Amino acid sequence: MDRRTFIKMAVISSAGTLYKSKIASARGIPSKVFDSTAGGRCYVPPAKGVIETSLTDMFKIGPGPSSSHTVAPLRISSNFLKALEDLTKDLMENAQSIQVELFGSLSATGKGHRTDRAILAGLMGQKPETCDPKLMNELGDTTRRYTTTISGKTFEVSKDIIVWGKIEHDYPFANTMIMRLVGKDGATLFEREYYSTGGGFFHWKGQPAPARGKPLRPFGSMAEFKRLAQESNKTLHEIILENEKAIMNVREDEVLAHLDLVLKTMEDGVTQGLAEEGLLPAPFKFYRKAKRIHECSKNANVADGFMQQMSSYALAGSEGNAAGRLGITAPTLGSAGTMPALVYVMKHHLKLSQDAMRKGLLAAGLVGFLCKNNASVAGAEVGCQGEIGVASSMAAAMISYATGSSLEVTELAATIALEHHLGMSCDPVGGLVLIPCIERNAFGAIKAYNAYLLATNEIASQHWEDLDRVIMAMHETGIAMPTMFKEMGTGGLGVTMVDC
Ligand code: SF4
Incomplete structure (x- = not known):
């Protein structure tokens, strides 16, 4: 492009900007102004329903470096630990190990985000808001083996319980994490499909609505x-x-x-x-x-x-x-x-x-x-x-x-x-x-x-x-x-x- 053409194009472009800034004097631009560019598609207000998120949900305390990859996995494994504690004695007697399978970005970047350490910490009873940073550092040593005792039964807690699963998957949320209690015969005794949805938020498939008030x-x-x-x-x-x-x-x-x-x-x-x-x-x-x-x-x-x-x-x-x-x-x-x-x-x-x-x-x-x-x-x-x-x-x-x-x-x-x-x-x-x-x-x-x-x-x-x-x-x-x-x-x- 020669200099003359460039200047001509710049003038046309700035004239367009001037035109736009002139009409930009109030909210709600009429679609007819952009007949050729709007494609007949106008703004549709968000219709996702009433917001029921609380301030304590939004502003949570937890260990870095990532809320979706560290805090949520820690909260999830802590939730799973609690669920296991509520299982029947018979089921727990048959149990042999815990397995965690990660999908999507949790699998792709979980090591860098300390997802594995957060999962192990949660299974060992740590809570996000009081999680011991020293333990999180120690859990980076993958040669070490830890244990956790649930309802009187001891389980190994180490890198071997984590499966880094598929990055591309069909689960409804990008960051999916499945936690399983596995029996002596290798069969799954209990399982929850969890979703980490950003900001440390999570829920699981089929989760009943939490018992709390309405705004x-x-x-x-x-x-x-x-x-x-x-x-x-x-x-x-x-x-x-x-x-x-x-x-x-x-x-x-x-x-x-x-x-x-x-x-x-x-x-x-x-x-x-x-x-x-x-x-x-x-x-x-x-x-x-x-x-x-x-x-x-x-x-x-x-x-x-x-x-x-x-x-x-x-x-x-x-x-x-x-x-x-x-x-x-x-x-x-x-x-x-x-x-x-x-x-x-x-x-x-x-x-x-x-x-x-x-x-x-x-x-x-x-x-x-x-x-x-x-x-x-x-x-x-x-x-x-x-x-x-x-x-x-x-x-x-x-x-x-x-x-x-x-x-x-x-x-x-x-x-x-x-x-x-x-x-x-x-x-x-x-x-x-x-x-x-x-x-x-x-x-x-x-x-x-x-x-x-x-x-x-x-x-x-x-x-x-x-x-x-x-x-x-x-x-x-x-x-x-x-x-x-x-x-x-x-x-x-x-x-x-x-x-x-
Ligand atoms: S969204 Fe991605 S690039 Fe941005 S701060 Fe989080 S991890 Fe880093």
């Missing part, structure tokens, strides 16, 4: 939530608090105590990460950098210094996660540095009160609920847009609401942050939560902060995009994304960064 103010989308807020004359944080109390049947002070624990764990993770240096556990030399970047920020100008500091907070949280430390799923552990970076900024830079930070966390919870309910927060289902993208969106909502923004502006901040992560694949090198995950948290935090700045400085009613539509776009993009880019370690950086 006091039901909603399934942001549009419904806004209507609800208007009709009830309630604020965002009041609605989320009321629903939490009704779903979990708890008092308000108990909900607030959980929020405080989440905020403190996030802040402590950053503080600890900023003090650490050296290598992270990996089969190649991978150095921590949070401390160094934080120290360099002290000699930088104000603008660069703040960017460096915020990045260092996200890196600190994420490096701790990669080292297997206990963290908070927000929405996942792969994204364990993004929200903590903004929590640290809110507390140490903006000096917000605890009450304001709690309200911000409730706004983050709302965004996480919507993304989980109407799309997914699992890298194995929708790529990294569902992890870092959602974390960034939650963080943007959190800081906006905590600093006093309206519901509309808070939604706008969440929308902008998520929109600019659309299409991001999940391509961890070697199946480890190192490259690109750790730096992605820094970018997720920076985008969240920028989304907050954009949203709080523009006129919200003039912005076209809304959260429901962007979540829907994330879902559609995720479904269309090739499997190799969904936490398989077989596409993108997961391939190009490895020398043959």
